């Protein structure tokens with residue numbers, strides 16, 4: 001069946017499943033390739049969170065939400081192949097897969113959607129010192145142990161980070177009877193917005209701001225952590241460490257492939273239709289830039305699926321469009337290119353700033369301002385600008401200037 | 405709980421203390437000579453001492469002290485590895501090394517190094533000027549002044565090699581007892597009685613291959629030690645697979661007195677590593693990672709290969725070299741030749757292990773000391789290296805469990821099985837690479853906890869609570 005598919009979708013998370021539903025409903029033969037034994041993506045193991053408001057108009061737990069998305073995509077006629085890993089993508093397009101039954105196989109669809117999601121930065125990526133005891137993990141691993149295995153890896157962990165996902169880790173711990181000893185954030189305020197930021201205090205878990213984790217101690221298991229604030233270093237007893245947030249696109253397929261990768265996001269470079277540098281490939285969801293809510297990824301998947309339908313009918317403007325440059329202080333922009341044309345799949349420019357921002361954020365070409373707004377924003381907060389109305393030539397730049 | 409390895413019974417011809425790469429190679433050689441061998445390891449699994457973290461280079465010995473025992477063992481060990489590796493399923497990446505001078509002063513040291521290489525029997529070296537270096541290594545910083553190529557320096561899998569040596573030893577009747585620490589013993593003029601908390605064993609010969617604890621074991625059994633271990637730590641950072649394309653060769657600096665210096669090289673698994681440092685310490689078991697050092701290593705890597713600056717560090721580790729106050733290996737006999745101490749195998753043991761083993765067998769009177777089997781068995785170990793077929797490419801693998809390193813369910817179950825099955829998560833990682841990739845367990849922790857539940861002597865956190 002997969003062999004005859006017109007569209008292959010890599011990853012059965014909210015973005016991939018949303019796209020599968022749209023494409024299948026439009027009568028296209030769609031196969032979704034998912035490496036896990038169960039489809040649904042990250043929500044499969046988020047057993048507490050408010051999912052589904054936008055998609056199903058009611059708050060749902062992650063696993064129920066994942067099942068509902070899978071059911072919808074199947075009902076629309078999409079084939080979902082689980083325990084099937086995409087091991088390479090090539091021009092053609094060609095998708096190489098591996099599964100128990102086949103070993104290595106190949107699919108040659110007309111279009112491919114990459115919706116492989118994002119993962120948190122590991123201990124090594126954060127250059128944390130000390131020894132290597134068991135009990136150091138990301139939120140993703142913690143929730144897998146709790147909700148897929150029903151196991152409690154520790155009792156008194158520290159949680160590192162204060163993005164939304166850190167609060168997800170906190171709730172998971174408390175829900176499973178673990179008592180985090182502290183939340184640690186290197187910045188001077190929590191990254192997540194109110195009201196999540198008030199949660200730990202309400203639950204009696206201290207939040208240590210301006211504090212870094214220097215070392216992890218322990219033999220077979222964590223026995224404590226060494227923390228630093230300013231010039232002070234001290235040790236805190238703990239039996240586990242949850243390293244939360246700092247999501248990076250799961251772009252392992254893209255790095256060795258022919259597609260252009262944006263070093264700033266770590267994901268593929270796309271235009272406002274979600275189209276990659278090879279126009280037979282599209283991308284949607286967290287693989288574009290790290291974490292967004294499931295609802296946002298779902299909406300992105302739907303929008304980009306519409307653009308793929310247009311591409312099949314020859315209705316998209318020719319690419320690649322101009323590349324948007326980034327001025328000082330700005331971390332990344334998505335989409336990176338603007339091809340111009342009606343009904344873009346991504347309605348706005350999403351941006352992130354490296355540090356705190358105050359001033360006027362503007363997209364300009366030479367002296368001309370195409371779009372702009374005044375803002376005062378904290379690091380890691382979401383920033384948006386309207387999409388330019390027409391194709392950009394190379395040389396357009398988003399920059400941050402003084403107010404005025 | 406996984407049952408403990410049974411304690412070897414009866415009269416042994418040889419008892420090897422320590423299942424590092426050196427002990428594994430010695431157990432193999434003695435078993436192939438026909439000896440009745442047992443190997444005792446105090447750790448929950450093998451390779452948990454000095455052998456757990458190294459640069460994975462199969463050295464030629466080009467820079468070893470001329471005339472040393474170390475050089476002889478490296479040459480013999482390297483040659484035997486090439487001879488046996490295909491039959492055991494062991495990988496070899498003939499990357500070759502470039503020794504690179506970054507200053508005029510370092511360049512001035514090159515002729516002497518090249519003369520030493522030739523004197524050491526490594527005759528195929530080629531001098532390179534700055535332009536040659538750039539042609540040989542396109543991503544190399546243009547600040548490199550001069551250097552030379554050592555074609556024979558190669559990359560191997562530092563864990564599949566000792567695992568294969570031990571597997572072949574077991575295939576010839578050797579026994580392994582993990583979780584079994586030697587705590588004392590005595591020689592009665594004919595036999596050694598070796599004490600462990602699990603019981604005593606009797607053997608005609610004892611080989612001390614206790615690595616970082618070698619001098620302690622000597623003192624336990626002989627009352628004195630001929631050397632003193634001075635652990636020397638080496639920290640590394642590992643970059644993700646896309647970075648591996650930046651280095652065609654093993655990039656070596658001009659060595660100094662204490663260390664071979666910071667190396668940049670690929671691994672056979674397709675990553676890129678930068679390290680090691682050389683830091684003296686007293687602790688023999690604990691190798692701490694230091695954030696500032698890791699950052700400095702990453703920065704040094706980007707000085708050597710500027711494009712590395714755009715790549716992310718995906719893993720870090722530290723190993724301890726069993727260095728001593730001496731420069732050479734310290735391989736000695738005592739108690740009328742019934743006791744052999746193999747000490748101070750500090751920074752070349754992976755390359756030299758098979759050579760050391762042949763030397764030790766010679767000291768035991770082999771060949772001819774025992775009745776060697778007429779035909780040898782060659783058990784093959786699983787291949788984890790890129791470039792050779794991997795398990796995920798063949799049907800029936802049960803699905804991929806560790807996505808970053810493409811480790812299958814079949815590989816994990818295989819690594820948990822049999823007398824050499826993994827007994828700790830660390831041991832499972834070394835046999836399969838599970839969780840060692842870029843996500844460091846984000847995706848696969850829960851699945852691996854399920855697969856290992858009740859099967860490890862030292863359970864994985866999250867598979868036990």
Ligand SMILES: Cc1cc2nc3c(=O)[nH]c(=O)nc-3n(C[C@H](O)[C@H](O)[C@H](O)COP(=O)(O)OP(=O)(O)OC[C@H]3O[C@@H](n4cnc5c(N)ncnc54)[C@H](O)[C@@H]3O)c2cc1C
Nearest residue numbers: 011013014015035041042049086116117285286292293294
């Ligand atoms: C702990 C946590 C709590 C969260 N809580 C909330 C919340 O309360 N509300 C909310 O709205 N959002 C929440 N989110 C965010 C939300 O879950 C994600 O943004 C959303 O799941 C992203 O969807 P996606 O489809 O882009 O990626 P994912 O959900 O990550 O799905 C990607 C899929 O691709 C598969 N895949 C990857 N590579 C391959 C390959 N090579 N071959 C085959 N398959 C592959 C993966 O297995 C995965 O199933 C949370 C996230 C986390 C981590």
Ligand SMILES: Cc1cc2nc3c(=O)[nH]c(=O)nc-3n(C[C@H](O)[C@H](O)[C@H](O)COP(=O)(O)OP(=O)(O)OC[C@H]3O[C@@H](n4cnc5c(N)ncnc54)[C@H](O)[C@@H]3O)c2cc1C
Nearest residue numbers: 422424426446453454455459461586615638752753754755
């Ligand atoms: C940073 C670094 C980089 C290196 N790079 C390279 C390289 O690129 N190429 C190369 O060839 N070499 C390299 N080496 C050197 C190589 O790793 C070592 O020479 C080798 O691992 C030493 O092995 P061993 O078996 O002697 O010691 P170990 O691995 O320490 O083995 C000794 C074993 O004995 C056990 N033991 C100790 N006491 C007892 C007891 N009382 N009872 C029972 N068991 C006991 C220990 O648990 C241990 O498992 C490097 C080393 C380091 C640290």
